Amino acid sequence: MCAERVGGAADGAPExxxxxxxxxxxxxxxxxxxxxxxxxxxxxxxxxxxxNGEVVQALGTRIDxxxxxxxxxxxxxxxxxxxHYIMLNKPTGVVSSMRDDRGRPxxxxxxxxxxxxxxxxxxxxxDTSGLLxxxxxxxxxxxxxxxxxxxxxxxxxxxxxxxLPATMAKLMRGIELDDGPIAADKARLVQASxxxxxxxxxxxxxxxxxxxxxxxxxxxxxxxxxxxxxGPLKLGSLRSGxxxxxxxxxxxxVLTLARSKSEQx
Numbered sequence: 001m002c003a004e005r006v007g008g009a010a011d012g013a014p015e016x017x018x019x020x021x022x023x024x025x026x027x028x029x030x031x032x033x034x035x036x037x038x039x040x041x042x043x044x045x046x047x048x049x050x051x052n053g054e055v056v057q058a059l060g061t062r063i064d065x066x067x068x069x070x071x072x073x074x075x076x077x078x079x080x081x082x083x084h085y086i087m088l089n090k091p092t093g094v095v096s097s098m099r100d101d102r103g104r105p106x107x108x109x110x111x112x113x114x115x116x117x118x119x120x121x122x123x124x125x126x127d128t129s130g131l132l133x134x135x136x137x138x139x140x141x142x143x144x145x146x147x148x149x150x151x152x153x154x155x156x157x158x159x160x161x162x163x164l165p166a167t168m169a170k171l172m173r174g175i176e177l178d179d180g181p182i183a184a185d186k187a188r189l190v191q192a193s194x195x196x197x198x199x200x201x202x203x204x205x206x207x208x209x210x211x212x213x214x215x216x217x218x219x220x221x222x223x224x225x226x227x228x229x230x231g232p233l234k235l236g237s238l239r240s241g242x243x244x245x246x247x248x249x250x251x252x253x254v255l256t257l258a259r260s261k262s263e264q265x
Contacts, residue, residue, distance in 0.1 A: 022062035025049070028070070032077050033248060048073050069259070076255035084116050085246040085254065086134040089238045096123035096132065110134070110243055121145050122230075125209055130155070130227030131235040133254075134243070140258040144231060147206035149261040152185060154202040154229035155211050159220035163189050163197040167218050171201065175217050179207065182214060196223075231257050 029040035029049070040049075047055050050071040051063055063070070065079040088110050090096070098119060100106045104126065111118040111134060121133040122145040135141055144151050167189075174183035186202040197220065201211055212222045228235045232253035238244060246254065 022064045022068075024059075025051070025056060025061040025063055026059065028063055028065050028079060029072070029077070031065075032070070032079050034072055034077060043072060071256075074256070075252040076259050078251060078255055082116070083137045084114065084118065084135060085137065085140075085251055086114065086118060086243050087233060087235075087238060087246060087250075088132045088134055088243045089235060089240050090124050090129055090132045091240045092127050092129045095126045096120050107132075107134070110241075113243065122206070124227060125212075125225075128155075128225045128227065129240060130225075131230045131233060132227075133230060133233065139262075140254065143258040143261045144254070145206075150204035151231045151257070151261070152202055152204045152229075153227055153231075154186075154200065156190070156226045156228050157199050157201060157211060157215060157222045158224040159197050159199060159215050159222050160195065161197065161220050162192045162194065163199055163220055165189055167220070168199065170218060171214060175214060177213055177217060182207070182210065184214065200228075202229075 025044060026037045026040040029035065029043070030037045034040055035043065041059055043049050044057055044059060044061070047057050049056055051061070052069050053071075068079070070077040070079055088107075090107075094105045094107065094109075097106050098108055098111065107120055116136050118134040118136055119141065121135060121141045124130060124132055133141075133144065143149050168187040171184045171187040174181050182203075182205060184201050184203045186200070188200050190198040190200055192198075199215070199220075201214070203210065207213075211225060215222050226235075233246070233250055
């Protein structure tokens with residue numbers, strides 16, 4: 001079998017050549033933890049593998065893990081083992097910065113646990129807790145954090161007063177704030193009791209303190225706020241102040257989202 005070279009990730013289209021450069025695709029897949037070489041070969045033959053957006057079925061295919069982009073069953077695979085993706089449940093009282101000029105507790109207490117230099121994807125207010133992604137992948141971080149890409153975030157807010165379902169509907173229809181109109185993608189009442197309610201709000205806006213300002217505008221100031229979801233990532237049972245590596249499934253979801261968003265530009 002003649003080896004086929006796939007490349008050209010920069011322009012998104014594979015190039016075929018007759019050289020033996022790069023590594024065999026099934027070897028790269030096995031090294032990335034997709035499956036064993038034998039199972040990877042079967043995935044290739046079945047047409048379930050794409051390199052730079054094109055289906056590859058030749059077992060002799062070679063790729064350059066440094067530049068080529070791999071997908072299996074439509075899910076992006078990270079081939080660069082130097083990239084790290086960490087989920088943090090940020091406690092309240094911690095600023096989303098690697099160094100705070102006011103001397104407040106910052107994220108270094110969590111990133112110092114790792115040998116690589118990590119930075120945060122987006123921000124959470126000091127008085128907001130919950131899911132924050134830490135990584136050394138600048139490309140992915142830029143896409144996920146940039147407001148123009150509209151990655152959704154879901155928050156659980158404890159607010160003052162008994163919230164009515166009509167108030168949730170109003171948030172989804174849209175309200176006017178000092179810096180312009182805003183509408184929640186989703187809003188639902190989780191629980192209401194005398195003097196206090198719990199609501200869930202999902203939106204893709206990256207505007208400063210937006211959830212607090214929205215709820216304050218409808219007469220229900222926030223007393224506690226937690227981000228439970230960021231894009232496809234869910235906080236789950238991760239305790240406050242704890243960190244963990246993303247699972248392979250989570251990482252695939254994040255990379256797939258980031259690549260799909262970047263291709264829209």
